[in-house]
Amino acid sequence: MEGPLVDMVYCSVESLFAFxxxxxxxxxxxxxxxTSKKRGCEYARYVSFACDKSRKPTAKNYSKRIDCKCKVNCVVLLDGSCRVTTVTTEHNHELxxxxxxxxxxxxxISKALKxxxxxxxxxxxRPAKNIRLLEVQAGGPDRMGCTPKDCRNYIFQQRRMRTLACDAAIIQKFFALMQMKDDEFFYVIDTDNVDRLRNPAIYTPTRRYQ
Structure with missing residues (x-):
């Protein structure tokens, strides 16, 4: 529960951010x-971690942005480590x-959960039973690390990916069959490392097919 303190040194900005x-x-x-990067410097010299409500309110984000002052400032050292320079712990909203x-x-969503x-x-x-089963295994919804909507979106995303893989195989089989019937037919299909369509199939027949 105790956050970073002034003059604490961390091995990297990422480790401080994780903490x-x-x-x-x-x-x-x-x-x-x-982050703040000085002119001529190859890396960010100063880094701040602030409350997500720290930005000043606007007409569109008046409920999310309330100019909270809670933040941690650090300076990045030459060896890649960082030192905490200032810490503000007060919030102007309820935690x-x-x-x-x-x-x-x-x-x-962790790799194991995926x-x-x-x-x-x-x-x-079914997705509802799938998610409920994993909630029971994790010891409750609050131990999942994500919301049921995140899980449902991931399930549907993977379904689309599997469908694209099948579509790529079907299209390639169809084009190969057309090429066997006509030596002048030419096609190109762009797929990724697991044979999913990466870009729409491009085929260039030398003459029109009705």
């Missing part, structure tokens, strides 16, 4: 990263530890 992000999850607020799993910066979601979907388990 502060976990601190914010336990305390009940979201975080965002800001919500029980709701942090709904915050965008804290929502993440494998289970896809495997259960392939076996024919």
């Amino acid at each position: 502060y992000k976990e601190h914010s999850r336990l305390k009940g607020f979201g975080v965002l990263k800001k 919500q530890p029980s709701l942090t799993r709904f915050f965008g910066c804290h929502r993440k 494998r289970k979601l896809e495997a259960y979907d392939i076996t024919g388990i």
Whole structure:
């Protein structure tokens, strides 16, 4: 629960961000990263981690942006490590530890969870039962690390990917058959490393087919 302190040194900016992000999850607020790069410098010299409500309000984002002053500033050293220079812990809004799993910066589908979601979907388990099963295995929805909507979106995304892979195979088989019938027929299909369509199929016949 204790966040970064002034003059603390971390091995990298990423390690400090990971530590502060976990601190914010336990305390009940979201975080965002800001960098400042001096002219002529190859890397960001100064880095700030602030509450996600720190930006000044606008007409469109008056409820999300309330100019919260909570933040951690650090300076990046030559060896890649970083030293905390200033820390502000006061918030001008209520913290919500029980709701942090709904915050965008804290929502993440782990690799293990992705494998289970896809495997259960392939076996024919409906998305609702699929997600409920994983919630029970994790010990409750709050231990999933993401929301049911995130899981459902991932399931449907993988379904589309599998469909594209089938479509690519069918199209390629059809074009190969046409080429066997006509030696002057030429086609090109762009696929990725798992045979999914990466770009629309491009074929250039030398004459028109009705």
